[in-house]
Each structure stands twice: as C-alpha cells, then as structure tokens.
Amino acid sequence: MTEIALNNRLRGSGLRARHLVLGIRIVAAATIAGFALTTQGFLSTLSINALLTAISFVGCVAVGMTFITLTGNIMSLALGATVSATALTFLATLSFGIVPALLVALLFGVVITGLQGFLVGYFQANPILVSIAALSLLLGAAAFATGGHRIYPAGEGLAIFKGRIAGIPVQALCFFATVIAAQFILSWTRIGRQMAMVGSNSRAATAAGIETTWTITIAYMAAGACAAISGVLLAARYGSGDMELGAGYDYTAIAAVLVGGTAIAGGSGSAVRTLVGVTVIAIIEVVLLLRGFSEQLQYLITGIIVLAVIMLHVVGERR
Amino acid sequence: MIQQVGRFLIAPAARPFTIMAGAVVVLGLIDRGNGYFFSLGTLFSVMQLFASLGLVALGLGLSMMVREFDLSVAGMFSLAGCIAVITGGTNPWLGALLGVAAGVVSGLIQGLIMTRLKLSSVGVTLGGLLTLQGLAYVLSGNQTVSYPNMSVALGLNAPFAQLFSVRSAVALAVFLLAALLMRYTYVGRDVIATGSDRRASRVAGLNTDRILIGVFAASGASSALAGVLLSYSLGAASPVGLSDVLAPAAAAAIVGGVSVVGGRGSPAGIAAGVLTLCILRSGLSAIGVPPYVHDLVTGGILLFIAVLDAPELARHITAWRLDRAERRAQTFTAKLS
Numbered sequence: 261m262t263e264i265a266l267n268n269r270l271r272g273s274g275l276r277a278r279h280l281v282l283g284i285r286i287v288a289a290a291t292i293a294g295f296a297l298t299t300q301g302f303l304s305t306l307s308i309n310a311l312l313t314a315i316s317f318v319g320c321v322a323v324g325m326t327f328i329t330l331t332g333n334i335m336s337l338a339l340g341a342t343v344s345a346t347a348l349t350f351l352a353t354l355s356f357g358i359v360p361a362l363l364v365a366l367l368f369g370v371v372i373t374g375l376q377g378f379l380v381g382y383f384q385a386n387p388i389l390v391s392i393a394a395l396s397l398l399l400g401a402a403a404f405a406t407g408g409h410r411i412y413p414a415g416e417g418l419a420i421f422k423g424r425i426a427g428i429p430v431q432a433l434c435f436f437a438t439v440i441a442a443q444f445i446l447s448w449t450r451i452g453r454q455m456a457m458v459g460s461n462s463r464a465a466t467a468a469g470i471e472t473t474w475t476i477t478i479a480y481m482a483a484g485a486c487a488a489i490s491g492v493l494l495a496a497r498y499g500s501g502d503m504e505l506g507a508g509y510d511y512t513a514i515a516a517v518l519v520g521g522t523a524i525a526g527g528s529g530s531a532v533r534t535l536v537g538v539t540v541i542a543i544i545e546v547v548l549l550l551r552g553f554s555e556q557l558q559y560l561i562t563g564i565i566v567l568a569v570i571m572l573h574v575v576g577e578r579r
Numbered sequence: 580m581i582q583q584v585g586r587f588l589i590a591p592a593a594r595p596f597t598i599m600a601g602a603v604v605v606l607g608l609i610d611r612g613n614g615y616f617f618s619l620g621t622l623f624s625v626m627q628l629f630a631s632l633g634l635v636a637l638g639l640g641l642s643m644m645v646r647e648f649d650l651s652v653a654g655m656f657s658l659a660g661c662i663a664v665i666t667g668g669t670n671p672w673l674g675a676l677l678g679v680a681a682g683v684v685s686g687l688i689q690g691l692i693m694t695r696l697k698l699s700s701v702g703v704t705l706g707g708l709l710t711l712q713g714l715a716y717v718l719s720g721n722q723t724v725s726y727p728n729m730s731v732a733l734g735l736n737a738p739f740a741q742l743f744s745v746r747s748a749v750a751l752a753v754f755l756l757a758a759l760l761m762r763y764t765y766v767g768r769d770v771i772a773t774g775s776d777r778r779a780s781r782v783a784g785l786n787t788d789r790i791l792i793g794v795f796a797a798s799g800a801s802s803a804l805a806g807v808l809l810s811y812s813l814g815a816a817s818p819v820g821l822s823d824v825l826a827p828a829a830a831a832a833i834v835g836g837v838s839v840v841g842g843r844g845s846p847a848g849i850a851a852g853v854l855t856l857c858i859l860r861s862g863l864s865a866i867g868v869p870p871y872v873h874d875l876v877t878g879g880i881l882l883f884i885a886v887l888d889a890p891e892l893a894r895h896i897t898a899w900r901l902d903r904a905e906r907r908a909q910t911f912t913a914k915l916s
Contacts, residue, residue: 334701334702335701335705337825337826379882379885379886379889382891382895383886383889383890383891383892383895384889384890384891385885385886385888385889386839386885386888386889388648388701388829389829389833389839389881389884389885390882390885392825392826392829392830392881393830393878393879393881393882393885394878394882395826395878396826396830396874396875396877396878396881397874397875397878397879397882398878399871399874399878400871400872400873400874400875400876400877400878401871401875403869403870403871403874404869404871404875511705511708511709514705515709518702518705524699524701524702525699554717554720554721555716555721556713556716556717556719556720556721556818557713557717559709559712559713559716559717560710560713560714560716560717561713562709562713563706563708563709563710563711563712563713563714564706564710564713566705566706566709566710567703567706567707567709567710568706569706570698570702570703570705570706571692571696571698571703
C-alpha cells in the first residue's frame with residue numbers, strides 16, 4: 261500500500277520535473293526566437309543563406325554523431341579527422357570523375373568508422389579510447405599520404421555542390437537529405453529501433469536476441485557516411501583541403517546532439533532533434549555575430565549552454 | 580624461471596616499465612650505435628616533453644582510476660596558460676597561483692555537479708571542456724598572448740644537472756608527491772577502492788562523493804599547472820593549438836597501466852607511460868624518422884591496449900579456442916571413422 265503511494269508520489273515528482281524541463285525549453289526557445297527576430301538583418305536572405313550553409317557542414321557530422329550517442333557510446337573524437345580525411349580522399353580521387361570520387365569518399369568514411377564500431381561492439385572496447393586512437397592514426401596516415409601539403413582537386417565537377425536549386429544552396433539540400441535519411445533509418449527500420457534498444461540497455465537487448473556487435477557497427481558505419489558527406493561538402497566549398505578542415509567538428513557536433521535533447525547515456529534520440537540542436541546553436545551564433553559580439557564569446561556561450569543542457573536533462577529524466 | 584620473469588614483466592604493476600624498456604631497446608637497435616638516440620640532448624628533450632605532457636596525463640589518469648574520464652583537462656590546460664600569462668606579467672607566482680586555483684575551482688564545480696546530480700563524468704566534463712575553452716578564447720581575445728617576462732621563460736627552461744630544467748623538476752616533484760600520497764596515505768587506498776567498486780566502497784563507509792570531487796580538483800590543478808608551466812616557458816599562451824593534448828595524455832595514462840574500467844593504476848606507472856611516449860617522440864625524431872610515425876605509433880599502441888583492456892576480449896578468446904578445439908576433435912573423429 262505504502263509502496264503504491266510512494267510510487268505515485270515519485271511518478272508525480274517525475275511528471276513535475278518533466279513539465280519543468282518542458283517549460284524551460286519553451287522559455288528558452290521563445291527567448292532565442294525573440295532575440296533573433298528583433299535583431300536587425302537576421303531575416304535577410306543573406307543571413308538566412310549563411311545560416312543554412314553554416315549548419316550544413318557541422319550538421320551532417322552531428323547527425324552522424326547521433327547514431328553513436330544513441331547506441332550508448334557517448335561520442336567519437338575522431339569524426340572531425342574523418343571529415344578532413346574523406347575530404348582529402350574525395351579531392352584526390354576526383355580525377356576518376358565525380359561519381360567514383362563520391363563513392364570512394366563515402367566508402368572510406370564508412371569503413372574507417374565502421375572498423376572502430378566493430379572494436380567497440382565486439383570487444384566492448386572503450387569508445388572514447390578507440391576514437392582517440394583512430395584520431396592519432398588518421399592524423400599520422402594523412403601526414404604520411406599528403407606529406408603535410410594541401411590537397412587540390414584532381415578533377416572537375418565541384419561546381420555541382422556550389423549551386424542552388426529553387427534558391428536553396430545544394431549543400432543545405434544535401435544536409436536535409438541526410439537528416440531525412442537518418443531519421444528514416446532510426447524510426448522506420450528494424451536496425452534503427454535496435455540501435456535505440458542497444459543504447460538503452462545493451463544486456464537486455466542481447467537477451468532479446470539482438471546482435472549488439474552488428475547494430476553498433478552499423479551505427480558507426482552510418483556515422484562514417486555522414487562524416488563523409490560533410491567532408492565532400494567542405495571539400496567542394498573550399499576547393500582544397502588539409503587535416504584542419506574538420507578539426508573541432510567532433511565537439512561542435514556532440515554539443516548539437518546534446519542541445520537537441522538526445523540522451524548522453526544513449527537509448528533516446530533522433531536526427532530531427534539533432535537538426536533542432538544544430539539550428540539553435542547556429543541561430544545563437546548568428547545573432548551574437550549580428551549584435552556585434554566577438555567570436556570568442558560565441559565559444560563560451562556554446563560551452564555554457566551544453567553544460568546547462570546536460571544538467572537540465574537529468575532533472576527531466578529523474579524518476 | 581623464464582616464465583616467472585615473463586609473468587612478472589607483464590604483470591599490471593610492472594607492465595608500464597616493461598613497455599618503456601622495450602621502447603628504449605627498439606629505438607637503440609634502430610639507432611645502431613650512431614649516438615643520436617643515446618645522447619644527453621635527447622634525454623633532455625625527453626624530460627622537457629615529460630614536463631608538458633606528464634601533468635595532464637596525471638590528471639586524466641587520476642580521473643580514470645576512479646572510473647571516470649576528465650575530458651576537461653585539455654580545456655584547463657589552455658585556460659590556465661592564458662590566465663597565468665595575462666595575470667603574471669609582473670609577478671609570475673601570482674599568475675601561476677591563479678592558474679592552478681582556476682584548475683581547482685573548475686574541478687570542484689564539475690565534481691559537485693557530477694555527485695549532486697549523479698551525472699556521468701563524460702557529459703559534464705565535455706560541457707566543462709567547451710566552457711573552459713570558451714573562457715580561454717574570451718580571456719585571450721582569440722589570439723596568441725605573449726608573455727613580457729622573458730627571464731621567467733629562460734629560467735624555467737635552463738638546464739641543470741644536464742638532464743633537468745626547473746620545469747621538468749617541478750613536474751617530477753608533483754609526480755613524487757602524488758606517488759607518496761597514493762602509496763602511504765588513506766587517499767590512495769580510497770581512490771582505488773572507489774574506482775574498483777563504488778557501491779561496495781560506499782557500503783563499507785567510504786565517502787565516495789568526497790573522493791570523486793577531490794580527484795577532479797586534483798586533476799584540474801594538475802593539468803592547470805602543466806598549462807601554466809608550458810605557457811611561461813614558451814613565453815606565450817594561445818587558446819588554440821594546445822587542445823591536441825588529449826590524445827597523447829590518454830595514451831600515456833593507458834600505457835602507464837591505468838585501466839578505463841577503474842581501480843587500477845599508479846602515479847609511478849603514469850610517469851612511465853608518459854616517459855614511454857616522450858622517448859618515442861624525441862627518440863624517433865632524433866633518429867630522423869618523420870613526425871607522422873609518432874602519431875601512427877601512439878595510435879597503434881592506444882588501439883592495442885584499448886582492445887587488450889576490453890571486457891569482452893577474454894570471453895571471445897576462450898570462445899575461439901573452444902571452437903578450434905572442437906573443430907580439431909571433429910576432424911580427428913572424421914579421420915577415425
């Protein structure tokens with residue numbers, strides 16, 4: 261009897277906490293929207309276009325990171341280097357034509373990241389250590405392959421990614437397509453549902469007959485594919501590349517994933533939430549920029565927001 | 580006898596030193612008596628590298644001993660450097676003190692958030708890393724801040740006893756202090772107990788929350804000191820460029836026998852791990868191997884040990900062995916019939 265009462269009370273407090281979190285979310289969203297709309301020049305086509313391109317590059321990486329976080333493996337510190345490395349691969353193989361280069365770049369990202377996923381899934385190796393190791397290996401291998409020089413495109417065809425379709429930059433269209441594809445996988449395919457199950461309780465998922473190794477490897481492969489798309493877009497945008505191209509993207513990406521509301525412990529999350537997270541961070545940055553705040557303040561504010569969101573998330577999750 | 584020696588060499592407590600000796604032997608063999616590797620110059624540069632990397636690895640390693648992971652060491656490293664260079668213009672002690680104090684405060688705050696809200700360290704220290712990095716950007720105005728007091732830089736790097744500088748001596752002293760604390764006081768036992776089994780330690784009456792907060796404060800202070808020393812000796816601080824310290828620090832701690840599953844490791848081991856990486860780096864460059872080899876070697880070692888430490892490895896090896904034995908038995912019976 262007392263147990264039931266206790267349960268009810270706990271449930272009640274959980275519900276209240278969830279309302280509190282929802283309230284804070286709404287207030288935060290309203291504040292950001294208010295600031296954005298009252299900022300002069302925010303609604304101009306120029307700033308909207310800048311916003312769209314800015315979110316495309318890091319957004320693809322963030323969508324990729326969502327897969328890793330969702331399966332309970334927190335984050336990969338190697339995705340930024342993977343972006344740079346795929347950009348270099350893409351540029352170097354452009355001589356074979358744009359389609360083969362695209363395929364090679366995608367395959368490269370998928371294989372490199374998928375191997376890490378296999379180690380994490382099969383041996384349950386620590387995902388952060390594996391990613392740090394991969395980061396070192398990628399940097400070393402890239403320095404070996406390029407001799408430390410910039411890589412310039414070996415062929416034509418980059419212009420496709422710089423154009424517009426119906427006024428929207430092709431880069432942004434690629435990003436939105438990535439979000440839609442990722443969300444489709446996560447919501448409507450069996451492997452996507454399995455990823456969430458493995459993330460929320462890997463032992464229970466194994467008991468339910470899910471191949472955790474395979475699921476985690478697929479999640480990492482998807483992350484690699486997303487990083488590769490980002491690498492291709494960046495290569496097209498800058499017309500040349502080195503290993504600095506995607507440096508730091510891992511941190512921005514995980515920030516976007518967490519701000520979007522994907523749980524850091526895994527098990528709950530979606531690509532659309534990450535899209536929201538990326539957009540919110542980008543809007544804050546653009547608004548700060550338009551209002552004359554320096555770039556360094558943007559870094560600080562992003563950091564504080566991530567910290568606050570992580571703390572807020574627990575309040576909402578507590579039962 | 581040989582087996583016993585072998586077993587002693589790969590025992591967890593001795594493994595870091597075995598790996599270090601292995602690195603020295605391999606590099607010595609590659610050098611083949613040319614004298615590039617076994618020179619005082621190389622040893623001095625090993626110790627200089629040790630001073631930069633060692634204290635960050637110590638901080639990260641301490642957090643790994645209690646089964647946490649302090650990502651914020653990289654941010655603290657660059658922030659403390661900026662603080663010291665900006666505030667220590669006339670009085671370097673004040674700058675150093677403020678830098679290290681910032682490390683302690685950041686560790687305390689993050690530790691409190693983790694223990695009070697029962698949050699995972701990776702999430703909190705990720706937020707901490709981004710915030711500290713942001714603070715470093717704001718303080719330095721997003722550019723390299725130069726340190727006017729060049730005599731401090733020269734003094735810190737001036738060699739004595741041909742091997743050490745003040746900087747590397749300070750790093751060694753901190754390691755010694757940490758080793759003594761871990762070996763001869765309750766602190767060491769409590770840290771290892773917290774890392775091995777937190778719930779059991781709590782049941783046994785240990786205040787694990789306090790241990791955790793203390794470890795993160797120590798980790799913050801240690802990595803801050805590393806940042807202060809490096810920025811002083813470079814005569815400049817920059818919010819960027821220092822952040823690629825995380826990978827080598829993690830590699831050093833892991834090579835030094837700290838396990839990601841917690842409850843294992845010692846400051847002496849971490850020191851050996853750091854020395855191994857430093858010997859590899861300056862040894863390889865002394866021999867004339869291009870710098871990327873160092874990245875590849877670090878990554879390879881890290882990957883190898885990450886798999887070696889993985890909880891499922893033993894089970895899979897047993898399964899492989901059983902499989903092979905079964906197949907052999909099957910072919911044997913097939914041959915018989």
